[in-house]
Amino acid sequence: MTKTPKKSDFPVSKVRRYLEPGPIVLVSSAWDGRSNIMTMGWHTCMEFTPALVGCVISAGNHSFDMVRQSGECVINLPTTTLTDAVVGIGNTSGAEIDKFAHFGLTKEPAEKVAAPLIRECHASFECRVADDRLVDAYNFFVFEVVKAHAAVSPKHPETLHYTGDGVFMVSGRVISRRSRFLPEML
Amino acid sequence: MTKTPKKSDFPVSKVRRYLEPGPIVLVSSAWDGRSNIMTMGWHTCMEFTPALVGCVISAGNHSFDMVRQSGECVINLPTTTLTDAVVGIGNTSGAEIDKFAHFGLTKEPAEKVAAPLIRECHASFECRVADDRLVDAYNFFVFEVVKAHAAVSPKHPETLHYTGDGVFMVSGRVISRRSRFLPEML
Numbered sequence: 001m002t003k004t005p006k007k008s009d010f011p012v013s014k015v016r017r018y019l020e021p022g023p024i025v026l027v028s029s030a031w032d033g034r035s036n037i038m039t040m041g042w043h044t045c046m047e048f049t050p051a052l053v054g055c056v057i058s059a060g061n062h063s064f065d066m067v068r069q070s071g072e073c074v075i076n077l078p079t080t081t082l083t084d085a086v087v088g089i090g091n092t093s094g095a096e097i098d099k100f101a102h103f104g105l106t107k108e109p110a111e112k113v114a115a116p117l118i119r120e121c122h123a124s125f126e127c128r129v130a131d132d133r134l135v136d137a138y139n140f141f142v143f144e145v146v147k148a149h150a151a152v153s154p155k156h157p158e159t160l161h162y163t164g165d166g167v168f169m170v171s172g173r174v175i176s177r178r179s180r181f182l183p184e185m186l
Numbered sequence: 187m188t189k190t191p192k193k194s195d196f197p198v199s200k201v202r203r204y205l206e207p208g209p210i211v212l213v214s215s216a217w218d219g220r221s222n223i224m225t226m227g228w229h230t231c232m233e234f235t236p237a238l239v240g241c242v243i244s245a246g247n248h249s250f251d252m253v254r255q256s257g258e259c260v261i262n263l264p265t266t267t268l269t270d271a272v273v274g275i276g277n278t279s280g281a282e283i284d285k286f287a288h289f290g291l292t293k294e295p296a297e298k299v300a301a302p303l304i305r306e307c308h309a310s311f312e313c314r315v316a317d318d319r320l321v322d323a324y325n326f327f328v329f330e331v332v333k334a335h336a337a338v339s340p341k342h343p344e345t346l347h348y349t350g351d352g353v354f355m356v357s358g359r360v361i362s363r364r365s366r367f368l369p370e371m372l
Contacts, residue, residue: 045228091371134328169358175269181273181352
């Protein structure tokens, strides 16, 4: 069984802690009585406050319409304990299977959006669409993170970073250079 | 001395190999007879062909005007051998120092843009601004990678992934699940 980290409230202004390193994430969505999950590697932080995150959700994905229609999603952070689920979710379609059931993942109610959190993930960020100007051109959504949840430990979970070709790099080993940063740059 | 990887041409449609994992990158720019380098962690792939990359370059950075005026930059991929240069570049301003000279980095002429490549980096991606619609709102540039260069080895260089607070995670260890991907998903 997958371990289930216990999550606490996390400041939305600090989600760069988890997203700036560029991990593969799982995007959960809900619309019209159905829910879905997709694997996503194309995202970037855009602002601390409001906490903005930009993401490409390809129009070919079953999740695209659910996010477009609902204007909401949850960005969940899986760790290496979920590698096989991440791969499976990326290689199946929500038009054909219920991904929560199929991959043994658990829906938890979010606080501010209708899309569910994924309990087995290390962190979950509830998002609302803040700007859709680049959706038609590039399938690029700007989301505001309106509520964040993160496990307190481990402090540096092993995350997956996708390189294409079925290969992930793993992050987790840490280098600190804190003493060499200007205070205003921390 | 920093080792200098020998770079070859790399297909622009495959830059996700290096950028999707979410590494810290060094952005070099040139304008009006001057050049500069900034450290950047807020970027995302947006399309394979054309090869689009979205980036936040804060208007507070000396590089912002150089990129805005020239419409060009080079995104360079440093590895852990350059950790101290990455930190130094992120904590100084090009308004005050010549970062190439100060951090012992070497300019190489690019092929399609005026901004210089950084010789000591593992890969360098020559970029032109493709869409500036979100620059005023979020300092978000959409670049097209018009020419790419990458070292052939090491195959999985150790890259730096910034978490804030002066702390980087290191990627390099690899997990392959290639056999579990659908052919069209590779």
